[in-house]
Protein backbone atom coordinates (compact mmCIF):
# COMPACT_ATOMS: atom_id res chain seq x y z
CA UNK A 1 0.00 0.00 0.00
CA UNK A 2 1.30 3.44 -0.92
CA UNK A 3 -0.06 4.77 2.38
CA UNK A 4 2.89 2.98 4.06
CA UNK A 5 5.22 5.57 2.51
CA UNK A 6 3.43 8.23 4.53
CA UNK A 7 3.54 6.55 7.93
CA UNK A 8 5.61 9.35 9.46
CA UNK A 9 3.96 12.13 7.52
CA UNK A 10 2.39 14.94 9.56
CA UNK A 11 -1.00 15.27 7.83
CA UNK A 12 -2.42 17.49 10.56
CA UNK A 13 0.57 19.83 10.29
CA UNK A 14 0.01 20.01 6.53
CA UNK A 15 -3.67 20.89 6.90
CA UNK A 16 -2.90 23.46 9.62
CA UNK A 17 -0.36 25.16 7.33
CA UNK A 18 -2.87 25.27 4.46
CA UNK A 19 -5.59 26.62 6.78
CA UNK A 20 -3.26 29.44 7.84
CA UNK A 21 -1.88 30.27 4.37
CA UNK A 22 -5.26 30.30 2.61
CA UNK A 23 -6.73 33.25 4.59
CA UNK A 24 -5.73 36.05 2.16
CA UNK A 25 -7.34 34.19 -0.76
CA UNK A 26 -10.78 33.83 0.81
CA UNK A 27 -11.88 37.26 -0.43
CA UNK A 28 -11.08 36.46 -4.08
CA UNK A 29 -13.54 35.10 -6.66
CA UNK A 30 -17.34 35.16 -6.81
CA UNK A 31 -19.92 32.98 -5.07
CA UNK A 32 -22.28 31.19 -7.51
CA UNK A 33 -25.40 33.29 -7.81
CA UNK A 34 -27.35 31.52 -10.55
CA UNK A 35 -29.76 30.41 -7.81
CA UNK A 36 -30.59 32.51 -4.73
CA UNK A 37 -30.23 29.56 -2.33
CA UNK A 38 -26.53 29.15 -3.20
CA UNK A 39 -25.72 32.85 -2.87
CA UNK A 40 -26.85 32.71 0.78
CA UNK A 41 -23.67 31.05 2.17
CA UNK A 42 -20.90 32.82 4.06
CA UNK A 43 -18.53 33.56 1.14
CA UNK A 44 -15.38 33.37 3.25
CA UNK A 45 -15.99 29.87 4.57
CA UNK A 46 -13.12 27.42 4.26
CA UNK A 47 -12.84 23.75 5.20
CA UNK A 48 -10.61 20.85 4.29
CA UNK A 49 -10.71 17.19 5.35
CA UNK A 50 -8.36 14.35 4.48
CA UNK A 51 -9.12 10.70 5.21
CA UNK A 52 -6.39 8.13 4.68
CA UNK A 53 -6.65 4.46 3.88
CA UNK A 54 -6.28 3.64 7.55
CA UNK A 55 -9.51 5.57 8.16
CA UNK A 56 -7.77 8.39 10.04
CA UNK A 57 -9.33 11.83 9.49
CA UNK A 58 -7.52 15.19 9.57
CA UNK A 59 -9.29 18.54 9.23
CA UNK A 60 -8.91 22.29 9.17
CA UNK A 61 -11.58 25.01 9.11
CA UNK A 62 -15.34 24.37 9.15
CA UNK A 63 -14.98 20.71 8.31
CA UNK A 64 -18.27 19.58 9.82
CA UNK A 65 -20.39 22.31 8.20
CA UNK A 66 -22.62 20.91 5.42
CA UNK A 67 -22.48 22.63 2.03
CA UNK A 68 -24.11 22.04 -1.37
CA UNK A 69 -21.92 19.51 -3.19
CA UNK A 70 -23.60 20.29 -6.54
CA UNK A 71 -21.66 18.70 -9.41
CA UNK A 72 -19.50 16.53 -7.14
CA UNK A 73 -22.63 14.36 -6.94
CA UNK A 74 -21.99 13.51 -10.61
CA UNK A 75 -19.16 11.18 -9.53
CA UNK A 76 -21.38 9.10 -7.23
CA UNK A 77 -24.27 9.13 -9.72
CA UNK A 78 -21.94 7.78 -12.42
CA UNK A 79 -20.78 4.88 -10.27
CA UNK A 80 -24.37 4.02 -9.36
CA UNK A 81 -25.56 4.25 -12.99
CA UNK A 82 -22.72 1.98 -14.13
CA UNK A 83 -23.67 -0.53 -11.45
CA UNK A 84 -27.30 -0.42 -12.64
CA UNK A 85 -26.90 -0.17 -16.42
CA UNK A 86 -23.44 -1.59 -17.04
CA UNK A 87 -21.16 -0.57 -19.88
CA UNK A 88 -24.14 0.12 -22.19
CA UNK A 89 -24.26 3.54 -20.52
CA UNK A 90 -21.28 4.53 -22.69
CA UNK A 91 -23.48 4.30 -25.81
CA UNK A 92 -25.13 7.56 -24.77
CA UNK A 93 -22.37 9.48 -23.01
CA UNK A 94 -18.73 9.98 -24.04
CA UNK A 95 -15.44 10.03 -22.16
CA UNK A 96 -13.65 12.98 -23.72
CA UNK A 97 -12.77 16.29 -22.07
CA UNK A 98 -15.19 18.92 -23.35
CA UNK A 99 -13.04 22.06 -23.19
CA UNK A 100 -16.28 23.95 -22.62
CA UNK A 101 -18.24 25.33 -19.64
CA UNK A 102 -20.19 22.99 -17.38
CA UNK A 103 -23.55 24.00 -18.85
CA UNK A 104 -22.49 24.43 -22.49
CA UNK A 105 -24.80 23.26 -25.28
CA UNK A 106 -22.61 23.89 -28.37
CA UNK A 107 -21.10 20.42 -28.81
CA UNK A 108 -24.38 18.54 -28.50
CA UNK A 109 -25.57 19.30 -32.04
CA UNK A 110 -22.31 18.19 -33.67
CA UNK A 111 -22.22 15.05 -31.52
CA UNK A 112 -25.85 14.04 -32.28
CA UNK A 113 -27.00 14.69 -28.74
CA UNK A 114 -24.31 12.55 -27.06
CA UNK A 115 -22.57 14.58 -24.32
CA UNK A 116 -18.77 14.60 -24.30
CA UNK A 117 -18.50 13.21 -20.77
CA UNK A 118 -20.57 12.39 -17.66
CA UNK A 119 -19.12 15.23 -15.54
CA UNK A 120 -20.60 18.15 -17.49
CA UNK A 121 -24.28 18.94 -16.98
CA UNK A 122 -25.53 17.31 -20.21
CA UNK A 123 -23.66 14.08 -19.45
CA UNK A 124 -24.79 14.04 -15.85
CA UNK A 125 -28.41 14.46 -16.92
CA UNK A 126 -28.02 11.30 -19.06
CA UNK A 127 -26.53 9.49 -16.05
CA UNK A 128 -29.44 10.57 -13.82
CA UNK A 129 -31.87 9.56 -16.58
CA UNK A 130 -30.34 6.08 -16.42
CA UNK A 131 -30.77 5.87 -12.64
CA UNK A 132 -34.41 6.98 -12.95
CA UNK A 133 -34.93 4.38 -15.70
CA UNK A 134 -33.61 1.58 -13.49
CA UNK A 135 -34.96 2.61 -10.07
CA UNK A 136 -38.17 4.44 -10.97
CA UNK A 137 -39.04 8.09 -10.55
CA UNK A 138 -39.93 7.91 -6.87
CA UNK A 139 -36.87 6.03 -5.58
CA UNK A 140 -34.01 7.13 -7.87
CA UNK A 141 -32.68 9.90 -5.64
CA UNK A 142 -33.29 7.95 -2.43
CA UNK A 143 -31.13 5.23 -3.96
CA UNK A 144 -28.36 7.69 -4.85
CA UNK A 145 -28.48 9.24 -1.37
CA UNK A 146 -28.33 5.77 0.19
CA UNK A 147 -25.27 4.97 -1.93
CA UNK A 148 -23.52 8.18 -0.83
CA UNK A 149 -24.40 7.56 2.84
CA UNK A 150 -23.04 4.03 2.56
CA UNK A 151 -19.81 5.33 1.01
CA UNK A 152 -19.53 8.06 3.67
CA UNK A 153 -20.46 5.59 6.42
CA UNK A 154 -22.61 8.43 7.73
CA UNK A 155 -26.22 9.57 7.77
CA UNK A 156 -24.99 13.18 7.41
CA UNK A 157 -25.52 13.55 3.62
CA UNK A 158 -29.03 14.82 2.83
CA UNK A 159 -31.00 16.69 0.22
CA UNK A 160 -31.38 20.42 0.77
CA UNK A 161 -34.90 20.93 -0.58
CA UNK A 162 -34.51 24.72 -0.65
CA UNK A 163 -31.60 24.35 -3.07
CA UNK A 164 -33.51 21.71 -5.09
CA UNK A 165 -36.50 24.05 -5.48
CA UNK A 166 -34.19 26.90 -6.46
CA UNK A 167 -32.52 24.66 -9.09
CA UNK A 168 -35.96 23.83 -10.48
CA UNK A 169 -37.03 27.48 -10.53
CA UNK A 170 -33.89 28.60 -12.37
CA UNK A 171 -33.24 25.46 -14.43
CA UNK A 172 -33.97 26.62 -17.97
CA UNK A 173 -30.45 26.00 -19.26
CA UNK A 174 -30.56 22.42 -17.98
CA UNK A 175 -34.04 22.05 -19.49
CA UNK A 176 -32.68 23.22 -22.83
CA UNK A 177 -29.87 20.65 -22.65
CA UNK A 178 -32.29 17.89 -21.69
CA UNK A 179 -34.89 18.58 -24.39
CA UNK A 180 -32.14 18.87 -26.99
CA UNK A 181 -30.77 15.43 -26.02
CA UNK A 182 -34.29 14.00 -25.88
CA UNK A 183 -34.83 15.09 -29.49
CA UNK A 184 -31.92 12.81 -30.48
CA UNK A 185 -33.33 9.92 -28.41
CA UNK A 186 -30.37 10.06 -25.99
CA UNK A 187 -32.56 10.76 -22.98
CA UNK A 188 -35.09 7.99 -22.33
CA UNK A 189 -37.30 9.34 -19.54
CA UNK A 190 -39.62 12.32 -19.75
CA UNK A 191 -37.55 15.48 -19.37
CA UNK A 192 -39.38 16.89 -16.30
CA UNK A 193 -38.99 13.55 -14.50
CA UNK A 194 -35.28 13.15 -15.28
CA UNK A 195 -34.63 16.79 -14.35
CA UNK A 196 -36.52 16.65 -11.07
CA UNK A 197 -34.12 13.91 -10.03
CA UNK A 198 -31.11 15.82 -11.41
CA UNK A 199 -32.06 18.99 -9.49
CA UNK A 200 -32.33 17.01 -6.24
CA UNK A 201 -29.01 15.32 -6.95
CA UNK A 202 -27.35 18.75 -7.34
CA UNK A 203 -28.89 19.77 -3.99
CA UNK A 204 -27.18 17.06 -1.93
CA UNK A 205 -25.44 18.65 1.04
CA UNK A 206 -22.74 17.24 3.31
CA UNK A 207 -19.62 18.27 5.22
CA UNK A 208 -16.06 18.00 3.93
CA UNK A 209 -15.48 15.21 6.49
CA UNK A 210 -18.36 13.17 5.04
CA UNK A 211 -17.33 13.99 1.47
CA UNK A 212 -13.71 12.93 1.93
CA UNK A 213 -14.92 9.75 3.65
CA UNK A 214 -17.41 9.11 0.81
CA UNK A 215 -14.58 9.27 -1.73
CA UNK A 216 -12.34 6.84 0.14
CA UNK A 217 -13.41 3.79 -1.85
CA UNK A 218 -12.15 5.55 -4.98
CA UNK A 219 -8.65 5.59 -3.45
CA UNK A 220 -8.84 1.90 -2.67
CA UNK A 221 -9.90 0.12 -5.85
CA UNK A 222 -13.64 0.36 -5.14
CA UNK A 223 -13.64 -1.14 -1.64
CA UNK A 224 -14.11 0.88 1.54
CA UNK A 225 -10.88 0.13 3.45
CA UNK A 226 -12.53 0.70 6.83
CA UNK A 227 -15.69 -1.42 6.43
CA UNK A 228 -14.53 -3.84 3.70
CA UNK A 229 -17.65 -2.99 1.69
CA UNK A 230 -17.16 -3.34 -2.09
CA UNK A 231 -18.93 -0.34 -3.63
CA UNK A 232 -17.69 -0.94 -7.17
CA UNK A 233 -15.00 -2.85 -9.04
CA UNK A 234 -11.32 -1.97 -9.35
CA UNK A 235 -11.70 -1.46 -13.11
CA UNK A 236 -14.59 1.00 -12.68
CA UNK A 237 -12.65 2.85 -9.98
CA UNK A 238 -9.59 3.20 -12.20
CA UNK A 239 -11.74 4.43 -15.05
CA UNK A 240 -13.64 6.85 -12.87
CA UNK A 241 -10.38 8.35 -11.63
CA UNK A 242 -9.26 8.72 -15.25
CA UNK A 243 -12.48 10.55 -16.11
CA UNK A 244 -12.14 12.83 -13.08
CA UNK A 245 -8.57 13.62 -14.06
CA UNK A 246 -9.53 14.50 -17.64
CA UNK A 247 -12.97 16.05 -17.17
CA UNK A 248 -13.57 16.95 -13.50
CA UNK A 249 -13.04 20.70 -13.82
CA UNK A 250 -14.78 21.50 -17.14
CA UNK A 251 -12.64 23.79 -19.32
CA UNK A 252 -10.05 24.09 -16.54
CA UNK A 253 -9.48 20.33 -16.23
CA UNK A 254 -6.06 20.62 -17.86
CA UNK A 255 -5.06 23.39 -15.50
CA UNK A 256 -6.17 21.37 -12.44
CA UNK A 257 -4.21 18.33 -13.67
CA UNK A 258 -1.19 20.60 -14.22
CA UNK A 259 -1.28 22.31 -10.84
CA UNK A 260 -2.75 19.64 -8.53
CA UNK A 261 -2.01 16.44 -10.45
CA UNK A 262 -4.85 14.39 -8.92
CA UNK A 263 -8.24 13.14 -10.13
CA UNK A 264 -10.72 15.71 -8.84
CA UNK A 265 -14.29 16.88 -9.19
CA UNK A 266 -15.57 20.35 -8.43
CA UNK A 267 -19.04 21.78 -7.85
CA UNK A 268 -20.41 25.32 -8.04
CA UNK A 269 -21.12 25.17 -4.31
CA UNK A 270 -17.34 25.61 -3.89
CA UNK A 271 -16.48 22.02 -3.05
CA UNK A 272 -13.79 19.84 -4.63
CA UNK A 273 -13.18 16.14 -4.03
CA UNK A 274 -9.73 14.81 -4.98
CA UNK A 275 -8.52 11.22 -4.89
CA UNK A 276 -5.01 10.02 -4.11
CA UNK A 277 -5.04 6.37 -5.18
CA UNK A 278 -3.67 4.04 -2.50
CA UNK A 279 -3.27 6.93 -0.05
CA UNK A 280 -6.58 8.66 0.70
CA UNK A 281 -9.28 11.11 -0.24
CA UNK A 282 -9.39 14.86 0.34
CA UNK A 283 -12.31 17.29 0.25
CA UNK A 284 -12.13 21.06 0.33
CA UNK A 285 -14.82 23.74 0.45
CA UNK A 286 -14.67 27.47 -0.13
CA UNK A 287 -17.62 29.11 -1.92
CA UNK A 288 -15.91 31.79 -4.02
CA UNK A 289 -15.27 30.52 -7.56
CA UNK A 290 -12.85 31.22 -10.38
CA UNK A 291 -14.06 32.02 -13.91
CA UNK A 292 -14.64 28.32 -14.75
CA UNK A 293 -16.93 27.83 -11.73
CA UNK A 294 -14.38 25.97 -9.57
CA UNK A 295 -13.50 26.96 -5.99
CA UNK A 296 -10.66 29.49 -6.17
CA UNK A 297 -9.23 28.97 -2.67
CA UNK A 298 -10.10 25.26 -2.84
CA UNK A 299 -7.98 24.76 -5.95
CA UNK A 300 -5.04 26.59 -4.33
CA UNK A 301 -5.44 24.55 -1.14
CA UNK A 302 -5.29 21.31 -3.14
CA UNK A 303 -2.23 22.52 -5.03
CA UNK A 304 -0.47 23.13 -1.72
CA UNK A 305 -1.73 19.78 -0.44
CA UNK A 306 -0.14 17.86 -3.33
CA UNK A 307 3.03 19.99 -3.49
CA UNK A 308 3.75 19.86 0.23
CA UNK A 309 3.00 16.16 0.63
CA UNK A 310 4.33 15.13 -2.80
CA UNK A 311 1.28 12.92 -3.36
CA UNK A 312 0.83 13.48 -7.09
CA UNK A 313 0.28 10.46 -9.32
CA UNK A 314 3.41 11.04 -11.34
Ligand SMILES: NC(=O)CC[C@H](N)C(=O)O
Pocket residue numbers: 069070071072102103121167174202266267268269293
Ligand atom coordinates in the same frame (compact mmCIF):
# COMPACT_ATOMS: atom_id res chain seq x y z
N1 LIG B 1 -20.98 22.96 -11.91
C1 LIG B 1 -22.00 22.62 -11.16
O1 LIG B 1 -21.87 22.34 -9.97
C2 LIG B 1 -23.31 22.69 -11.87
C3 LIG B 1 -24.48 22.17 -11.11
C4 LIG B 1 -25.67 23.10 -11.18
N2 LIG B 1 -26.67 22.70 -10.26
C5 LIG B 1 -26.24 23.13 -12.57
O2 LIG B 1 -26.80 22.17 -12.99
O3 LIG B 1 -26.15 24.14 -13.24
